[in-house]
Amino acid sequence: MDSNIGAKERVTQKRLIGLFQDVLEYDYLGNWEYRESNSNVEETLLRRYLKRRKYADKEIDKAVAKFKQAAANIGAGLYNANREVYTLLRYGVNVQSDVSEYKKTVHLIDWTNPMENDFQIAEEVTVQGKSDRRPDLVVYVNGIAVAVIELKRSTVSVHEGIRQNIRNQQDEYIPRFFTTVQLLCAGNDTEGLHYGVIKTPEKFWLRWKEPCGEPCEPSRFTPELYPNELDRSILQFFEQHRLLEFIHDFIIFDGGRHGYDNLFCDEQDPAELEHRPLKRYEIPASRLVLELGYSIDYEDEKEDFEPDEADTVELITGERMPWEQVKRDGIDYIALYYVNEKGKQVQILDAELA
Numbered sequence: 001m002d003s004n005i006g007a008k009e010r011v012t013q014k015r016l017i018g019l020f021q022d023v024l025e026y027d028y029l030g031n032w033e034y035r036e037s038n039s040n041v042e043e044t045l046l047r048r049y050l051k052r053r054k055y056a057d058k059e060i061d062k063a064v065a066k067f068k069q070a071a072a073n074i075g076a077g078l079y080n081a082n083r084e085v086y087t088l089l090r091y092g093v094n095v096q097s098d099v100s101e102y103k104k105t106v107h108l109i110d111w112t113n114p115m116e117n118d119f120q121i122a123e124e125v126t127v128q129g130k131s132d133r134r135p136d137l138v139v140y141v142n143g144i145a146v147a148v149i150e151l152k153r154s155t156v157s158v159h160e161g162i163r164q165n166i167r168n169q170q171d172e173y174i175p176r177f178f179t180t181v182q183l184l185c186a187g188n189d190t191e192g193l194h195y196g197v198i199k200t201p202e203k204f205w206l207r208w209k210e211p212c213g214e215p216c217e218p219s220r221f222t223p224e225l226y227p228n229e230l231d232r233s234i235l236q237f238f239e240q241h242r243l244l245e246f247i248h249d250f251i252i253f254d255g256g257r258h259g260y261d262n263l264f265c266d267e268q269d270p271a272e273l274e275h276r277p278l279k280r281y282e283i284p285a286s287r288l289v290l291e292l293g294y295s296i297d298y299e300d301e302k303e304d305f306e307p308d309e310a311d312t313v314e315l316i317t318g319e320r321m322p323w324e325q326v327k328r329d330g331i332d333y334i335a336l337y338y339v340n341e342k343g344k345q346v347q348i349l350d351a352e353l354a
Contacts, residue, residue: 045143063106129174161186193233
C-alpha cells in the first residue's frame with residue numbers, strides 16, 4: 001500500500017518539490033505566499049538568463065519591455081493574450097537597438113538546447129487580482145511562468161483542482177497571470193496527474209498515462225523506481241526536454257477568427273466558431289501523429305506578399321512575420337492520426353484549412 005495515500009495536501013506538495021529539486025534539478029525559488037508583486041514574468045530572472053546568452057543591454061531592455069507588454073495586454077481576452085505571448089516564446093522577440101540597425105530576434109527560450117535554460121519551481125505563489133489567488137506550484141522557465149499545478153489530498157477529487165485552475169482564469173480572479181501559462185495540471189495521490197491548457201473545459205482534461213515501449217521510447221521514470229503514480233507522472237511530464245517539447249510542438253491555437261493559419265485562411269463567422277461541436281474520441285492512450293502541409297510555391301509567390309526591407313510580410317491580422325517563418329509554419333492542410341496497439345496509424349482528422 002502506498003504510504004502517501006491520505007497525506008495532507010501540503011505534505012504532497014513538499015514531496016513533489018523535493019522531486020523537482022533533487023531528481024529534475026530545478027531551482028527552488030521558495031515559498032511565495034507573503035512575497036509581494038509575484039508575477040508571471042519575473043524580470044530579474046529573465047534578464048539574468050538573457051544576459052548569460054550575450055544579448056546587449058539595449059536588446060534585453062526592449063525585448064523584456066515588449067514581452068511584458070504582451071503578457072499584460074488582456075484587453076482582447078485571455079485567449080488572444082496567451083496566443084500573442086506564445087508567439088513571442090516560440091519565435092522570439094524582434095527588437096531594434098537603434099533606428100539605423102536591422103531588427104534582431106531575442107530568443108526568450110532555447111528550444112534546441114533545453115538544458116541551456118533555467119528551470120525553476122515556486123510554491124504558494126500569491127497573485128493579486130480582483131480576488132487574490134494562490135496556486136500551489138508554479139513552474140518557470142527563465143523566469144516566465146509556463147505551468148501551474150494544483151494539488152489535492154487523496155480524499156479530495158482531483159476535479160476540485162481542475163475546477164480551481166479553471167476558476168482562477170476567470171475575470172473575477174487572476175486571468176493576467178495565465179497569459180504566459182501554457183500547461184495546467186491538477187493531481188493527487190490516488191488519481192495521478194491530469195492536464196489541460198487555458199480555457200480547456202473540465203470534461204476534456206486528460207489523465208497523464210505514460211506509454212511503455214513501442215511505439216514510444218520508454219521513460220526513465222518507471223513504475224518500478226517510482227510506484228506512486230503522481231510522483232512518476234510529475235517526473236515524466238516535467239523532465240526538461242519533455243516540457244519544452246510539449247510547449248513547442250503540441251500547443252495549437254484553433255479558436256482564432258482566422259482558422260488555423262492567419263496567413264492563408266479567410267475570416268471565419270464568429271457565430272460558427274462559438275458553436276462548434278466538440279467531439280471526444282474514446283481511444284486508448286496512444287501516440288498521436290500530426291501531419292501538416294501546404295500546396296503553395298512560396299518562392300514563386302513571394303512578391304505577391306510584398307516583403308519589406310527586413311524580409312517580413314503582413315498577415316491579415318496586421319501583424320508582420322519573417323518570410324522564413326512563413327515558409328516554415330504556413331500551412332493549409334492538417335491531418336491527425338493515432339497509432340493503435342498493432343502499430344497502425346488510424347486517421348481521425350483530415351481537413352483543408354484554406
